[in-house]
Amino acid sequence: MSSSTSTSVANSSFARRPVFPFTAIVGQEEMKLALMLNVIDPKIGGVMIMGDRGTGKSTTIRALADLLPEIEVVADDPFSSHPTDPDLMSDEIKQKLEQGEPIAVARKKVQMVDLPLGATEDRVCGTIDIEKALSEGVKAFEPGLLAKANRGILYVDEVNLLDDHLVDVLLDSAASGWNTVEREGISIRHPARFVLVGSGNPEEGELRPQLLDRFGMHAEIRTVKEPALRVQIVEQRTEFDQDPKTFLEKYQTQQDALQEKLVGAQERLSLVKIDYDLRVNISQVCAELDVDGLRGDIVTNRASKAIAALEGRTEVTVDDIRRVIGLCLRHRLRKDPLESIDSGYKVDKIFSQVFGLAEAEEPMQNGASVRR
Template structure:
């Protein structure tokens, strides 16, 4: 029996975390997100809610790697051989996988096991897939990733970056696709990740308990309503969930068509150079994140505004090891960098304005994630789009 999940749209006060998850859902190639914060701030709830928001997969029936039936370049060797031999596949539907990696997991449980004895007996490689196979085309969630043994973190991040899991034992090797959205969470009070691992998470966000009494009260009321009647609570938020799910599908389709202007690329490189980050991961993450955000915003090209929003997700955990110094907060340092190296005044894709009376109407009747977001343009756009679009629950008129 599947456990009921709080709708992604019903989360309150964690808009930055939600934005980081959404852009990774649009483009898993961004490289995952690390969510740092105290216990009870909605980290695992948000990750699980995202999985329920994503569309089901079309897979080859019986394939443990969830291979797509019509994309041979994404198939593992066994399915690819069948495809090349002319076999056609009747696709099966599968909910987007959400795989929870426990701290007690062994290396074999993570990457899979190559059984040498059975291989020698049968003359064929016998491989038992692990959690990386189960997470292919889905979400791999690691709670308290900072407490995971270093060698497992290394294997996990290698697969996340390459999209391939390679297992070698006694001169034999097996590889299979391992393309997943990596979500790691941690409580900094229990220790931090090693710097070499921290940098390999493309995005990083800090979450904390809400300080506004009215928002805290609303969080309690929503949780109590969900616990009392999960089905009714989910039905209340169904329209918002459908709208957001459709926006994700549209953004995925539009992603590769989003243009990257030369001046935006120059600005991204200038930002990372000024921040004195190590290597080039930050540059790539900055452009990919800005592109995914532009796709979610229905914009044809990346502008300075999308780049600025992306910088607030890409730079914090890298600034800590570079220009961070003195008593100035990381947020203030990033703001200073953006004000110095980006020009947002004339950005045609800048923050959208919504009339105050319209905002009142939306807050009361059309709740959407990020209603109180400051500086996160994504949710303002989604709210505005919800007002002008017909309900996704309504049937089109004939």
């Protein structure tokens, strides 16, 4: 093999490092479900994952990004603009299309962008070269991490240690789908629609309630306690590290099936309906839990539709709502220092009362849950 060939092989293997398969991840069902629902409907508003260190948070997020199919983008565009959807393309591309200019289309993997803890606002949002703008009369913009994350996943580890102002900027972009940079009277905007995933360890401090409320869902993860399960996780990781190619081949069928399921859910989402009475009950749960604002109602409705789409249905059921309502509301409850009750249990208790269901899981009869 010539030296140039060996270099190109080395570069390609470096560029496409093997990623642990999503379907091989054991446990942490709550986190996996919340991430999948946000991929189906990014308007849910992201996930905040709180839990112990070393529980595979970043492994799971990277695995999900790798599982997703390639997306169509405008070639050589720094914002990964969509070739046909105006909401997902930059103003420059929009202008070219309006003027009838041809644009080249390429395919690329969904990006997972890691936001480093010490990142500055310029690094995140991008910068405008004022000197060039004034002297040459052009909008010289250096894109930041938000540009790179458009149509992908933006992961912020230890988000509770990040500067509050920066968290605000991220949440604003995630909610609006646009990032606007203004310097010295010059304004530039670009699409920034991404799934925002934050993670943190409660021991290192809580996120302020008004910022926590802006995350669509809140998943709690714990270290696996069962010895047999721990051994299985360790063995899987060892097997993957020793021979990634063989390990990936073993899970390829499951990966393909889940990818197909997620794509089908994205396409089905717009057809999913939620009955008026169920929407009223969701709002009643939010009211009885004294949840501030309407974000809780909106996110629960969206997540319920997403889970129905994931299960291949176009009608939301009570069970769909039950599976997501804790994830959507537990972080929005007011903290009572004298209360030891787990917030997830509190949500489930009120849900059961409002929907007229048994509070604790009762034995199944004829395949259906018992109602009181």
